[in-house]
Structures are given as C-alpha cells and as structure tokens.
Amino acid sequence: MEETKVTTTKLIFAILVLYASITCTHAADTISANQILKYNETLVSPQKTFELGFFSPPNSTNHYLGIWYKKISTGTVVWVANRNTPLTDTTVELTLTFQGVLILRNATTGNVLWSSVNVNSSATTVRNPIAQLLDNGNFIIYEQGDVINQDDLDDPTWQSFDFLTDTLLPGMKKGRNFVTGIERHYTAWKSKDDPASGEFSASIDTRGYPQLIQTKGQEITYRVGPWNGLRFSGAPHLKPNPIYNFTFVINEREIYYQYSLINASVFTRLVLQPDGHLERLLWVDSTQEWVLYLTPEIDRCDQYTLCGPYAACNIAQSPVCECLKGFEPTSPDQWKVADWSRGCRRRTPLDCEPGEGFNKYTNIKLPDTQWSWYNLTMTLAECENMCKSNCSCVAYTNTNISGAGSGCLLWFDELLDVRAFGGTGDTLYIRMPPSELESTDSTENRKSSGPRKRIQVIVPVASMVLVILISLFLFYHFNRKKQHQQDASDEDLELPLFSLSTLHKATNNFSMDNKLGEGGFGPVYKGLLENKLEIAVKRLAKTSTQGLREFKNEVISISKLQHRNLVKLLGCCIEGGEKMLIYEYMPNKGLDSFIFDKTQSKLLDWPTRYHIIDGIARGLLYLHQDSRLRIIHRDLKVSNILLDADMNPKISDFGMARTFKANQIEANTNRVVGTYGYMAPEYAGQGIFSIKSDVYSFGVLVLEIVCGEKNRGFLHKEHSNNLIGHAWRLHNEGSSLQLVSKCLEESVNVSQVLRSIHVGLLCVQRQPEDRPAMTSVIMMLGSDGQLPTPKKPGFYIGKAKKDSPESSSSYGTCSKNELTITMLNGR
Numbered sequence: 001m002e003e004t005k006v007t008t009t010k011l012i013f014a015i016l017v018l019y020a021s022i023t024c025t026h027a028a029d030t031i032s033a034n035q036i037l038k039y040n041e042t043l044v045s046p047q048k049t050f051e052l053g054f055f056s057p058p059n060s061t062n063h064y065l066g067i068w069y070k071k072i073s074t075g076t077v078v079w080v081a082n083r084n085t086p087l088t089d090t091t092v093e094l095t096l097t098f099q100g101v102l103i104l105r106n107a108t109t110g111n112v113l114w115s116s117v118n119v120n121s122s123a124t125t126v127r128n129p130i131a132q133l134l135d136n137g138n139f140i141i142y143e144q145g146d147v148i149n150q151d152d153l154d155d156p157t158w159q160s161f162d163f164l165t166d167t168l169l170p171g172m173k174k175g176r177n178f179v180t181g182i183e184r185h186y187t188a189w190k191s192k193d194d195p196a197s198g199e200f201s202a203s204i205d206t207r208g209y210p211q212l213i214q215t216k217g218q219e220i221t222y223r224v225g226p227w228n229g230l231r232f233s234g235a236p237h238l239k240p241n242p243i244y245n246f247t248f249v250i251n252e253r254e255i256y257y258q259y260s261l262i263n264a265s266v267f268t269r270l271v272l273q274p275d276g277h278l279e280r281l282l283w284v285d286s287t288q289e290w291v292l293y294l295t296p297e298i299d300r301c302d303q304y305t306l307c308g309p310y311a312a313c314n315i316a317q318s319p320v321c322e323c324l325k326g327f328e329p330t331s332p333d334q335w336k337v338a339d340w341s342r343g344c345r346r347r348t349p350l351d352c353e354p355g356e357g358f359n360k361y362t363n364i365k366l367p368d369t370q371w372s373w374y375n376l377t378m379t380l381a382e383c384e385n386m387c388k389s390n391c392s393c394v395a396y397t398n399t400n401i402s403g404a405g406s407g408c409l410l411w412f413d414e415l416l417d418v419r420a421f422g423g424t425g426d427t428l429y430i431r432m433p434p435s436e437l438e439s440t441d442s443t444e445n446r447k448s449s450g451p452r453k454r455i456q457v458i459v460p461v462a463s464m465v466l467v468i469l470i471s472l473f474l475f476y477h478f479n480r481k482k483q484h485q486q487d488a489s490d491e492d493l494e495l496p497l498f499s500l501s502t503l504h505k506a507t508n509n510f511s512m513d514n515k516l517g518e519g520g521f522g523p524v525y526k527g528l529l530e531n532k533l534e535i536a537v538k539r540l541a542k543t544s545t546q547g548l549r550e551f552k553n554e555v556i557s558i559s560k561l562q563h564r565n566l567v568k569l570l571g572c573c574i575e576g577g578e579k580m581l582i583y584e585y586m587p588n589k590g591l592d593s594f595i596f597d598k599t600q601s602k603l604l605d606w607p608t609r610y611h612i613i614d615g616i617a618r619g620l621l622y623l624h625q626d627s628r629l630r631i632i633h634r635d636l637k638v639s640n641i642l643l644d645a646d647m648n649p650k651i652s653d654f655g656m657a658r659t660f661k662a663n664q665i666e667a668n669t670n671r672v673v674g675t676y677g678y679m680a681p682e683y684a685g686q687g688i689f690s691i692k693s694d695v696y697s698f699g700v701l702v703l704e705i706v707c708g709e710k711n712r713g714f715l716h717k718e719h720s721n722n723l724i725g726h727a728w729r730l731h732n733e734g735s736s737l738q739l740v741s742k743c744l745e746e747s748v749n750v751s752q753v754l755r756s757i758h759v760g761l762l763c764v765q766r767q768p769e770d771r772p773a774m775t776s777v778i779m780m781l782g783s784d785g786q787l788p789t790p791k792k793p794g795f796y797i798g799k800a801k802k803d804s805p806e807s808s809s810s811y812g813t814c815s816k817n818e819l820t821i822t823m824l825n826g827r
C-alpha cells in the first residue's frame with residue numbers, strides 16, 4: 001500500500017538564519033540555580049538534537065530566547081520563550097533562581113524581561129532546582145536529587161512543552177489538562193520575521209465532545225473535527241504511516257492529541273504557518289530541506305459552515321453545497337445564487353411525536369460538536385434510545401467506530417459544518433418525523449427500539465394526537481377567520497391549544513396564590529396540569545389592545561424556536577376573549593430575584609454566574625444566527641432571564657422581538673420599545689436596532705451579573721456614573737476586580753471575572769460596528785486568547801430617575817418596577 005506522499009519539490013518553510021554564532025557554545029545541557037547563560041552561550045541537549053539560546057530572526061532587530069534543531073543547519077526554531085516581549089539588544093542573561101524560576105533579565109540593570117513563572121507555579125517550592133534541555137526539545141525545571149530520576153524528568157515543575165509556540169513536536173501534548181488547568185494550543189508567528197503571536201491558532205475545543213479546530217482571532221476557520229477512535233472525522237488524510245503514530249486521549253484528567261516518532265532518527269514537526277496553513281514537515285537529509293508530508297489539502301469545503309445548517313459540502317459536486325436528505329433550502333432564492341449562509345431546514349418539522357425515528361447518513365464529516373453530549377461506554381442502541389427520549393436531541397452516533405463501535409455522541413442543536421466524503425467518512429443518525437423516515441436500512445435502525453415497544457407507546461398517545469389534531473383544526477379555522485378580519489400578514493401557528501377550562505383547573509381558577517408576577521400585558525400564574533407538568537400561564541389582560549400585536553408576535557416567533565437557553569412555549573389558549581401563553585415553569589424564577597437580592601445573591605456563586613452568562617450568550621447566538629429566523633430580542637434584561645431547576649438560564653419574553661432577513665443588517669422603528677439601562681444608544685436615540693443592539697443589552701447584563709448591581713440606579717458615591725461608566729473607569733485603572741459583587745469573593749475565578757468584564761465592555765461600546773457578534777463573544781468567554789481593547793462605551797441616559805430597588809421577575813413582558821418602556825420617537 002502506498003501510504004507516503006512526499007512532495008520533494010516543495011520547500012515550504014522559510015529558512016531561519018540564526019544571528020547567534022554557533023562558535024561559542026556552552027557545551028552543557030543544564031543550568032543550575034544562580035548560573036548564568038549569556039547572549040552568545042547556548043545549552044545543547046545530550047544527543048545534540050536541540051539547542052537553546054538567543055536568536056534574532058532574519059530582517060529583525062529583535063532578539064529572543066528560543067530552541068532550535070542543533071543537527072539541522074538551517075536553524076529551524078521550534079519554541080520561543082518571550083515571543084511577545086522581544087529584546088531590543090543583546091545585554092541580556094538567562095538565569096535560574098533558587099526558587100526554580102527561569103528569569104531573563106537585562107544584564108546591566110537587572111530588570112526582569114521574561115520569566116517562567118505562571119499563575120500557579122509560584123506555589124511549588126523546589127529546594128535544589130535545575131533546568132535541562134532534553135533530546136525531545138523539552139526544556140524542563142525539576143528538583144535535582146542525588147541520582148537523576150526518570151520521574152523527575154516526567155513530572156517537572158515547569159516545562160516548555162506546556163507553552164507551545166507554533167510547533168507541535170513529537171511527544172508534545174496539544175489539549176487540556178484538567179488537573180493542572182493548563183490548556184495547550186499553538187499560535188502561528190505573526191510573520192516569518194516576527195515570532196509574536198499571530199492571528200491563527202490550532203487548539204482542541206472541549207466545549208462538547210472534543211474536536212480539533214483552527215481559529216483566526218476568535219472565529220473558527222477550519223474544524224478538523226472530533227476523534228472517532230481511528231482518526232479525526234474531518235481529516236481522512238491522517239492515517240497510519242511509517243514515520244509517526246498518533247493518539248487521542250479523553251479521560252477525566254486530560255484530553256489531548258499527541259504523536260510519536262516510529263523511527264527516532266527522523267525529524268518531523270507540525271507547524272502552523274503565519275498564513276494559517278497547518279503543515280506536517282519532514283526533514284530530508286539527502287537534500288537538506290523540509291518537505292511536506294501528509295498535509296491536508298484544504299479545499300473550499302473546509303471553510304467553516306460554508307453551507308449553513310443541515311447542509312453538506314461536497315467538493316465533487318457543483319455547486320458544492322447540498323441539503324441533507326429530508327431538508328430543503330431555508331431561502332431558495334438565496335440558495336440558487338450560491339448564498340448558502342442560511343442553510344437548510346426540515347421539509348417536515350419535528351413535533352416530538354412518538355413515531356419519530358432516525359435516518360442514516362453515511363460517509364460524512366461529523367457536525368460541529370460544540371453543542372453535543374457524550375458518553376464513552378454506551379452502545380449504539382442505548383445511544384439511539386437516549387436520543388429518542390429527549391426531544392431536543394437531533395442526531396447521534398458512536399464515539400468510537402473501531403471494532404463493533406461504542407460510545408455515544410448526541411447533538412442538541414442545528415447540525416453545522418457537515419461535509420460529504422467519497423468513501424472514508426463517518427455515519428450519523430439524524431432525527432426525522434415519521435413521514436420522512438426511510439425504511440431501507442430498517443435492520444440497523446429498528447432493531448433496538450423493536451416493534452412491540454413501539455405499539456405500546458402508540459396506543460395511549462394516539463388518542464392524545466387525535467385531540468391535538470382536532471384542536472389544531474379548530475385553531476386554524478379560528479385563525480383563518482380572524483385573518484380575514486385583520487391584517488393578513490400573520491403566519492399559521494403550529495402550536496398546541498389549551499382549553500380555558502384546563503387552565504382554570506391548572507391554576508386553581510387563576511387564584512392569587514398561584515400568581516407569579518405581573519407583566520405589562522397582564523398577570524402570570526403558576527399551574528399544574530393533570531399529568532403533573534408544572535406550567536406558567538401568561539394571561540393577556542382583556543382590556544389590553546396594545547398587547548394583542550405583541551401577543552401574536554410572541555406566539556409566532558417563539559413557536560419556531562427551540563434551544564435549551566430559550567424558555568419553551570408549550571402552547572396557547574385563545575378562547576372567550578382570553579388570550580394566554582403557556583410556558584414551561586421555571587422553579588427558580590428570574591435572575592433578578594437572585595442577583596439583586598442581598599440574601600438570595602449568596603446562592604449564586606461565581607461558577608453558576610459564569611454558567612448563566614455563557615447560557616445567555618448561547619441562547620442569544622441562536623436567536624441571532626442559528627435559528628431558522630434571525631431574531632432581534634430587543635428587550636434583553638435580567639428579569640427576562642429565567643432559571644430552571646439546575647440554574648440553566650432561559651431567555652424569555654419575545655413580545656418585542658423582530659425577525660430579520662438574513663442579509664438585513666439593521667432596521668429602523670418609530671416605536672422604540674425596551675428598557676432604560678439596557679438600550680443601546682443608537683436604538684434609544686434614533687430607533688435603529690440590529691443584532692448589535694441586543695449585544696449591547698447583553699453587555700449590560702454581564703456587568704450586572706458580575707457586579708450584582710443594576711446599571712440604571714447604580715450611582716457611585718464619588719462620581720455619578722452608571723454601572724457601565726463605573727466599570728469602564730475601573731477597567732482603565734486596572735482595578736476591574738473592585739466591581740465584583742461582595743458576596744462572590746470566595747468563589748471568584750479571577751481570570752474568568754476579568755474576562756467577563758472585558759467582554760461586557762466590548763459589548764457596550766458606543767459604535768455598534770465595534771461590538772462583537774455573539775459568536776465572537778462565546779469564543780472570547782471560552783478561551784484565554786488576547787482580547788481587543790474596548791473603546792469608550794455608549795450610554796443612553798434616560799430620564800434620570802432611580803429605579804426602586806425591588807423588582808419582581810415574571811414571565812410577563814415587564815415588571816412594575818423596572819418598566820419596559822414604549823415611546824414614540826418623534827420622527
């Protein structure tokens with residue numbers, strides 16, 4: 001079998017000529033405490049494979065501490081210590097302190113220019129430290145015993161392998177260690193003359209089932225995909241070969257990718273080039289050059305989510321994007337002109353009815369696993385059952401395809417970034433309504449659930465379905481009639497109808513005891529259905545004429561949305577002049593009842609708050625970008641975030657929401673609705689709303705969650721800024737931590753808090769175009785890359801009246817104290 005593909009003609013990597021002369025070498029491979037390594041001196045590993053010292057890239061006047069191959073004359077640098085803090089001249093020296101910290105200092109002044117100390121390593125005390133350059137290219141600090149102990153080398157107190165530059169060497173781990181908290185990813189050089197961190201990074205995304213991704217700034221550019229037990233789903237080129245073997249490890253302690261040399265006398269490295277290309281290079285001794293080896297041929301279909309949701313990219317087809325079987329273009333007009341951004345949607349929507357099953361899709365790259373769940377020991381049959389029993393589960397597959405197949409991977413969101421491969425892809429089972437099920441592969445699909453079981457389910461459910469169908473018929477009938485009388489723009493609703501008598505019974509005749517709160521359009525009640533399901537009923541006041549439009553708007557928008565961070569609408573009731581919305585009940589009520597309450601706020605520790613921030617971001621991203629409609633919420637605020645029993649946040653209240661066309665950027669309204677304190681300046685002032693006005697409100701929310709104070713109503717003793725102003729001032733003084741709510745002090749994770757505040761400030765920037773989109777927000781919250789510097793925030797100072805401190809949350813569109821305002825803009 002011909003497995004190696006060596007392109008000998010292509011010399012790719014720019015040759016780095018080292019400034020430092022190799023004539024004067026410090027022949028040792030170690031440096032002990034207080035010993036000094038001067039500019040012209042180097043350390044050389046025992047077998048003379050690697051060398052550590054100072055260098056200067058060609059065409060650069062800066063100097064760096066780095067590691068390069070000793071045996072390869074071109075001086076290929078594989079690691080740089082101070083990539084982002086270059087040395088401007090050569091009056092420098094490297095030393096190891098008695099505490100076991102490497103320090104790069106100015107030889108004249110003694111000023112420290114770089115050090116190996118990281119947040120955690122100061123805790124370790126080493127009595128007799130030594131630093132050594134090993135033959136695998138790792139530079140380590142460990143405690144020196146009488147004999148050199150292999151354990152010391154395997155578990156050093158510090159190692160350069162934990163801080164990757166742009167190169168993955170054999171034996172290096174790329175990924176996350178949950179014990180030490182270290183996340184190892186590599187970032188390209190800015191240019192071939194400048195080792196500073198560039199735009200491109202390669203890392204393992206561990207948000208769902210781990211997957212390899214490449215990013216540019218905060219955006220994913222290419223998804224190598226999840227590991228399927230043999231290879232990465234999106235990288236069929238990576239296969240067994242005579243040069244190196246590779247492994248991917250997932251356990252409670254760590255998740256990483258690593259490769260090892262099969263023949264240790266070969267040189268190979270994986271390097272992320274400044275232009276974003278990931279290259280596997282192999283040193284060819286006879287020609288004295290690096291050549292490409294098993295490098296992925298990145299094609300158009302590798303562009304992340306090129307085809308949008310539920311579509312597959314097939315490079316062999318023209319055009320490349322096609323909807324998955326059972327799906328159709330969301331916007332046929334755009335699809336025809338090769339604008340695939342909105343992707344595809346189901347031909348027949350899912351209802352979570354009992355006859356649903358799964359269709360098998362073969363030879364594909366598995367979808368984005370950011371919003372997935374996994375268990376490595378379940379069987380495929382258990383996996384199918386689990387997916388089937390959870391209405392938000394859209395697809396499943398094995399995590400390990402080798403042998404008989406094992407493990408379970410479930411998807412809970414739109415399926416993104418799928419591509420079709422000729423013969424080497426993976427298999428995915430996608431949830432389908434009964435009418436779309438294929439019977440062909442019944443042997444495989446049906447075995448697990450079994451026909452007998454199915455009948456048992458169907459009998460009791462059938463009568464229910466009948467009831468629903470009749471109700472729907474009546475509802476449509478009613479709706480049609482109504483449409484003739486009113487504007488005909490409404491769409492048909494696809495939503496269960498509840499009878500008035502059911503709701504009377506469930507809410508104890510709308511008793512005061514069941515009342516949860518009061519919204520602008522009427523009261524909200526807690527109810528209990530006969531099947532013990534707890535519900536929340538929002539009852540539109542009969543007299544409210546203004547509310548009718550919002551009511552319909554809410555029903556239409558939300559009935560189409562499904563996401564775990566959006567409150568779920570279970571049905572509605574239109575009967576006898578009553579209009580009601582029925583939601584899932586949220587036992588923990590609104591976020592406002594926690595964060596603005598002195599005693600309750602103690603229950604929300606930092607990890608929970610961070611989880612809430614993340615959930616809100618995901619819900620909002622879904623509204624803005626991932627749902628079938630693009631939706632601007634327009635009234636995002638703390639009291640519109642409800643919490644379920646596990647403190648998962650759910651965005652509620654879509655009474656003000658507006659749907660957008662895919663290519664529409666902003667809209668203008670004469671009727672400004674929203675809540676003071678959360679409204680972006682361009683919206684409050686000129687009525688211009690866009691996804692970026694929601695981002696602004698999100699930013700305010702984040703700051704409120706961190707600080708536990710309301711933006712509006714926050715008046716500082718010394719200066720009368722609002723919360724945003726105060727946060728901005730503290731950020732610029734470098735004392736953002738002062739913002740953190742007193743009750744959080746013990747649970748706080750400093751870097752997450754600072755990151756959240758920073759992201760919050762980016763979201764409330766004055767110019768909408770400066771604010772990040774929600775995809776970037778999620779990336780920024782979830783990584784530890786560098787963040788852009790926020791510009792001045794925008795404020796809208798409404799009528800400066802202090803809100804009363806108490807505020808009741810509700811399923812209602814507004815609460816009494818923190819009033820959702822509606823004002824006519826006189827234009």
Ligand SMILES: *[C@@H]1O[C@H](CO)[C@@H](O)[C@H](O)[C@H]1NC(C)=O
Pocket residue numbers: 021024039040090091
């Ligand atoms: C390094 O060595 C070169 C050649 O021996 C010499 O010219 C240069 O001054 C030395 N630089 C330092 C900083 O010692």
Ligand SMILES: *[C@@H]1O[C@H](CO)[C@@H](O)[C@H](O)[C@H]1NC(C)=O
Pocket residue numbers: 058059
């Ligand atoms: C140095 O810069 C010059 C001008 O930009 C360029 O022509 C030359 O190729 C560069 N040399 C190296 C080694 O990169």
Ligand SMILES: *[C@@H]1O[C@H](CO)[C@@H](O)[C@H](O)[C@H]1NC(C)=O
Pocket residue numbers: 087088089090091092106107108109113
């Ligand atoms: C070291 O300090 C001297 C004196 O301030 C300065 O001239 C020199 O540039 C410094 N060197 C480095 C590498 O920072």
Ligand SMILES: *[C@@H]1O[C@H](CO)[C@@H](O)[C@H](O)[C@H]1NC(C)=O
Pocket residue numbers: 119120179180181182
């Ligand atoms: C520091 O260590 C703790 C626990 O060992 C870990 O949770 C945290 O993520 C670490 N932080 C960094 C920056 O490595």
Ligand SMILES: *[C@@H]1O[C@H](CO)[C@@H](O)[C@H](O)[C@H]1NC(C)=O
Pocket residue numbers: 245246247260261262
């Ligand atoms: C890779 O090959 C090396 C050397 O043959 C061997 O020691 C190592 O166990 C192999 N690793 C894997 C994951 O197969």
Ligand SMILES: *[C@@H]1O[C@H](CO)[C@@H](O)[C@H](O)[C@H]1NC(C)=O
Pocket residue numbers: 263264265266
């Ligand atoms: C390893 O590679 C070297 C040089 O290519 C070769 O001479 C040697 O025989 C190889 N060893 C093995 C065990 O394949």
Ligand SMILES: *[C@@H]1O[C@H](CO)[C@@H](O)[C@H](O)[C@H]1NC(C)=O
Pocket residue numbers: 375376377378382
């Ligand atoms: C995975 O599934 C198995 C079998 O259903 C179960 O015993 C195990 O606890 C699960 N593991 C996790 C981490 O959920």
Ligand SMILES: *[C@@H]1O[C@H](CO)[C@@H](O)[C@H](O)[C@H]1NC(C)=O
Pocket residue numbers: 373389390391392393412564
């Ligand atoms: C369905 O799965 C989601 C995501 O894992 C989970 O939050 C939810 O509780 C599950 N629902 C049921 C009914 O198991």
Ligand SMILES: *[C@@H]1O[C@H](CO)[C@@H](O)[C@H](O)[C@H]1NC(C)=O
Pocket residue numbers: 229400401402403404405406
């Ligand atoms: C995948 O399954 C094979 C065969 O059952 C097993 O040998 C292997 O260890 C599994 N791999 C992982 C990563 O679980």
